[in-house]
Amino acid sequence: MIVLGIETSCDETAVAIVEDDLVRSNLITAQIDVHSRFGGVVPELASREHLRAINRAIAQSTEHALISMRDIEAIAVTIGPGLIGALLVGVAAAKSLAMVLDVPLIGVNHLEGHVESAFIDRKDLAPPVIALIVSGGHTMIAEMPEHGRFDILGQTIDDAAGEAFDKIARFLGLPFPGGPEIDRLARKGNANAVRFPRAMMGDDSFDFSLSGLKTAVIRWIRERQAAGEDFDPADVAASFQEAVVDVQVAKTLRAAEERGRKTIILAGGVAANSRLRERMSEEAAERGIDVVVPPPRLCTDNGAMIAAAGLRRLARGESTSLDVAPDANLSLA
Amino acid sequence: MLVLGIETSTNVSSVALGSEQGIVASTSLSRGKGHAEFLIPAVKFLCEESEVALSQLAGIAVGVGPGLFTGMRVGVATAKTIAQALGVPLVGIASLDLLAFEIRYTPKLICACIDARRGEVFCAFYRQVPGGVQRVSDYVAWPPQRLAAEIEARVEEVLFIGNGALLYKERLPKLRTEYAAFSRAFPQASALVELALPRFFREETDSLYELEPLYIRKADAQIAWEERGVVIQRPGRVKTRKREGER
Ligand SMILES: [Zn+2]
Numbered sequence: 001m002i003v004l005g006i007e008t009s010c011d012e013t014a015v016a017i018v019e020d021d022l023v024r025s026n027l028i029t030a031q032i033d034v035h036s037r038f039g040g041v042v043p044e045l046a047s048r049e050h051l052r053a054i055n056r057a058i059a060q061s062t063e064h065a066l067i068s069m070r071d072i073e074a075i076a077v078t079i080g081p082g083l084i085g086a087l088l089v090g091v092a093a094a095k096s097l098a099m100v101l102d103v104p105l106i107g108v109n110h111l112e113g114h115v116e117s118a119f120i121d122r123k124d125l126a127p128p129v130i131a132l133i134v135s136g137g138h139t140m141i142a143e144m145p146e147h148g149r150f151d152i153l154g155q156t157i158d159d160a161a162g163e164a165f166d167k168i169a170r171f172l173g174l175p176f177p178g179g180p181e182i183d184r185l186a187r188k189g190n191a192n193a194v195r196f197p198r199a200m201m202g203d204d205s206f207d208f209s210l211s212g213l214k215t216a217v218i219r220w221i222r223e224r225q226a227a228g229e230d231f232d233p234a235d236v237a238a239s240f241q242e243a244v245v246d247v248q249v250a251k252t253l254r255a256a257e258e259r260g261r262k263t264i265i266l267a268g269g270v271a272a273n274s275r276l277r278e279r280m281s282e283e284a285a286e287r288g289i290d291v292v293v294p295p296p297r298l299c300t301d302n303g304a305m306i307a308a309a310g311l312r313r314l315a316r317g318e319s320t321s322l323d324v325a326p327d328a329n330l331s332l333a
Numbered sequence: 334m335l336v337l338g339i340e341t342s343t344n345v346s347s348v349a350l351g352s353e354q355g356i357v358a359s360t361s362l363s364r365g366k367g368h369a370e371f372l373i374p375a376v377k378f379l380c381e382e383s384e385v386a387l388s389q390l391a392g393i394a395v396g397v398g399p400g401l402f403t404g405m406r407v408g409v410a411t412a413k414t415i416a417q418a419l420g421v422p423l424v425g426i427a428s429l430d431l432l433a434f435e436i437r438y439t440p441k442l443i444c445a446c447i448d449a450r451r452g453e454v455f456c457a458f459y460r461q462v463p464g465g466v467q468r469v470s471d472y473v474a475w476p477p478q479r480l481a482a483e484i485e486a487r488v489e490e491v492l493f494i495g496n497g498a499l500l501y502k503e504r505l506p507k508l509r510t511e512y513a514a515f516s517r518a519f520p521q522a523s524a525l526v527e528l529a530l531p532r533f534f535r536e537e538t539d540s541l542y543e544l545e546p547l548y549i550r551k552a553d554a555q556i557a558w559e560e561r562g563v564v565i566q567r568p569g570r571v572k573t574r575k576r577e578g579e580r
Contacts, residue, residue, distance in 0.1 A: 044402065044552035048545075051406050055413050056542050069418060085403050088369050089410045095373040096414035100387055322373045323366065 001314070002067060003074045004058070004097065005307025008090030009082025009110045010137060011041045013053035016303030017065035017072075018311065021121050025064035026297055026304045029053040036176040040166060041136070047085035054093050061303070072101055076310025079107035079320070080330025082137070087326035095322050106310035107320035110301075111332045114267035115144055116312060117298040117305035125292060130261045132252045134276070135268030135301075136162030136177070139248075141206045141255050142332060147312045150333040153255050154206025161244060161270045164210040168217055168240050172233045182237045183273050189234030191242035191275075194220060198247050206251050213243055241275055249279045256289050266293045269300045334391045336529055337376065337415070338522035341368040341408030342400025342428040342546075343447055343496065348375045349522035350383060353530055358383040359523045368407040376415075392421050392538075394529030396428040396520055398547040399455040399472050400447060405546035413541055422538035424529040427547055431520040432494045433459035433466045434528055436513050441490040442469075446497040447520070449474050454497035455549060456480060465528075474549050477501035484510065494518075 002024075007014040013029040031049045035041050062069055077094035080087060091107075098105035115131045128145045130153075139156040159167075162179055169178025174185065196216050199209040217240050224231045256264055264284055266277065277293055284291045298305060313319075335357070340347040346368045349359035358379040362371050380387060395412035398405040409425070416423040432445035443466060446456040454477060458470040475483075484491055484506050491506075494513035498505065502512065532538065551559075 038554055042552060042554040045554065047402070047406055048548070048552070051410055052545065054410060055417050058414070058417065085406065088403060088407050091369060092372070092407045092410035093414040096411050097418050099373050099377060100415055100418035322377070323370045325367060325370045 001073050001311060002071050003076050003307040003311050003314070004061065004072045005303035005305070005310060006054075006075070006077040006090045006094045007110070007113065007301055007303045007306045008050045008054065008086050009078045009080070010086060010301060011035060011046050012301040013050050013057050014301055014303040015054070015057040015061040016307050017061050017067060018120070018304050018307035020311070021123065023120060023304045024067070025061045026302055027057050027061050027064065028297070028300065028302055029057055032177065039170050039176050041083070043083045043085055046083055047089060050086050050089040054089055058093065058097070069101065072097070072103060074104045074106060074310060074314055075101070076106045076108050076307045078110045078113065078306050079324060080110065080327035082110055082328060084326060084328040087328065091324070091326045099322060104314060104319040105322060105324070106313050106318065107324050108306045108309045108313070109330055109332055111138060111140065111142070112148070112150070113305035113309045115142070115265055116309040117267060117294045117302070118265040118292045120294070120298060120304060120308050122292070125263070128261050129263040129265050130252060130256045130259060131265040131267055132248060132271075133268045134161045134248065134266075134270035136160060136166070138268060139208050139210070140332070141252055143255070143259055143261065148316060152333045154208065154251065156208040156210060158209050158211040159214060161210065161248070164214050164244065165270070167214055168237070171218055171221060172237060179270055179273060182241055183275065185234050186238035186241045186275060189232060189236070189238030191238040193232070193235035194239040196220070196239055196243040198243055201247050201250060206255055208247060208251070210244070213240070241273070245273070245276045245279050248276060249283055252280065253283060253287060253289070256284070257287065262288070263290045263292060266291060267299065271299045272296050334530065334533060335385060335389050336392045336394055336526050336533060337390050338394040338525035338529065339372065339408050339412045340396035340428060340431065340520050340522040340525050341372065341404040342396050342398040343404065343519045344401070345519040346371045346375065347520070347522040348372065348379060349526050350379050350385060351523065351526040356523045356526060357385065359521070361521060363519070368404050372407065372411050387419065390419060390421060392424065392529070392533045393419070394424045394426060394525050396431060396522070396525050397425040397544065398428050399449070399474070399549040400428055401450070402546070402548065409544065409546050413544065417541055422533060423541055423544060424532045424537070425539045425544045426525055426528050426532075427472065428520040429455065429457045429472060429495070430466075430468065431524040431528065432517070433457070433468070434524050435517050436492060436494050437461055437466045439492050441492040441511070442487065444480075444484070444491050444493050444498065446480065446493055446495040448497040448500050452476055454480060454501065456497065472547055472549055477504040481505050
């Protein structure tokens with residue numbers, strides 16, 4: 001079965017062709033240049049860029065997959081959560097394709113897409129799993145007892161991990177997006193140089209809070225600057241990153257143990273963080289838990305994960321009506 | 334030649350199907366379902382009821398605003414992708430032109446004027462020419478007092494059309510002005526099809542990859558950046574993200 005997947009929930013215009021378990025094409029048009037000077041994603045500009053890019057992305061996705069549009073058997077599209085104006089462009093395009101090609105439309109939750117990205121080309125892998133979804137817009141621990149069913153165990157009560165990375169990166173004079181920059185700089189620094197707070201580390205919830213940490217890091221830098229003291233930005237980056245990773249690893253492992261699950265999926269753009277992958281893998285291994293991290297092209301927002309999630313839903317006999325509207329706050333569970 | 338027209342630059346979603354023989358079917362909606370929900374089911378409905386197969390469509394026309402950003406984008410994305418999937422040409426026409434075209438029989442100066450929200454209107458001026466109208470100004474986003482001053486300065490008879498003119502009637506000059514009925518207050522896809530047909534025949538079509546809405550206004554963040562060097566912060570986590578306002 002050949003599915004075309006469209007993802008436009010934030011700042012990547014992404015279209016992919018997935019045939020059963022095979023990603024035949026996976027096009028991602030990033031908008032970093034448009035948003036970088038603002039230090040974050042500007043919704044109106046993102047929507048404009050999606051509209052500019054979407055039809056070329058559709059054309060290229062079929063070209064790269066060596067198929068014609070008539071070969072497409074279903075259209076999957078992100079219907080939320082995300083920026084409403086951005087979602088609307090992808091949904092409008094997806095509905096148009098589904099109508100003209102006369103194939104089913106499947107609306108997909110963006111977060112479900114991230115989790116399903118781990119199952120692409122992994123026939124050995126099956127639910128139940130615990131997923132840590134970390135990205136510019138999300139920080140969440142969810143349990144997936146079976147495909148398509150989710151229990152949200154915890155999520156951030158303020159900032160998403162990616163947002164915190166962007167903010168601290170800006171403070172350290174690093175370019176947008178901040179995640180990869182902090183990761184790179186932190187490798188040269190001492191993670192124990194500064195002991196930043198680990199919010200909600202001790203409580204028994206699976207929720208996160210990152211705004212206190214963000215404030216603590218910024219205050220620490222300002223105090224050093226005011227006192228005229230030198231500090232190594234690499235140490236700050238490493239210590240900040242360590243505080244984020246500590247909490248995420250501890251909570252995810254505790255979720256897996258409490259629920260008796262043996263597989264953890266690390267998904268979302270921040271799953272590409274090398275320290276998070278390293279620490280999670282090491283500490284999970286000590287407990288006999290497997291950690292699965294999709295390859296980078298499937299971690300960042302992409303159409304293949306949406307197509308893959310759509311395929312699962314279609315296989316269960318689900319499809320979406322052509323009058324569906326996207327939902328900026330669509331819940332996973 | 335059968336053409337599908339899609340016009341969504343205002344609150345009204347409007348879809349029409351027509352050829353050089355006339356309008357085959359049309360429908361429009363101004364409350365309840367939004368453009369994104371209404372558009373595709375409306376196209377399907379028109380085609381089914383008029384017994385037109387999508388494969389019979391030879392061109393897609395779309396109103397490109399100026400108007401509400403989100404509405405324009407839904408219309409343009411839909412029109413482009415239908416054209417792409419069918420492999421047929423695409424024509425984009427300014428939505429204000431549609432309004433002026435509807436009252437082309439007047440010797441007066443025509444002002445097409447729609448509500449741009451935020452206390453402004455999108456407007457343009459037109460004059461009658463054989464077979465239609467010709468635009469004699471730029472498309473602009475003006476507060477009503479600016480439009481009023483422009484009208485005063487022109488000292489001639491003006492015929493207004495569009496919901497923007499009706500909304501700000503009290504603030505526009507009373508002398509030498511007249512207003513088209515509110516049944517014509519919004520751009521309609523039937524006029525779009527009629528205006529687009531000659532463009533298809535002349536093969537003056539638009540590129541699938543280059544056609545854009547007429548935004549006229551820049552994004553707020555861009556304006557802030559260019560004028561004051563102010564950076565607008567990244568929106569909060571998704572839960573607290575405000576819906577992007579129509580503008
Ligand atoms: Zn994402």
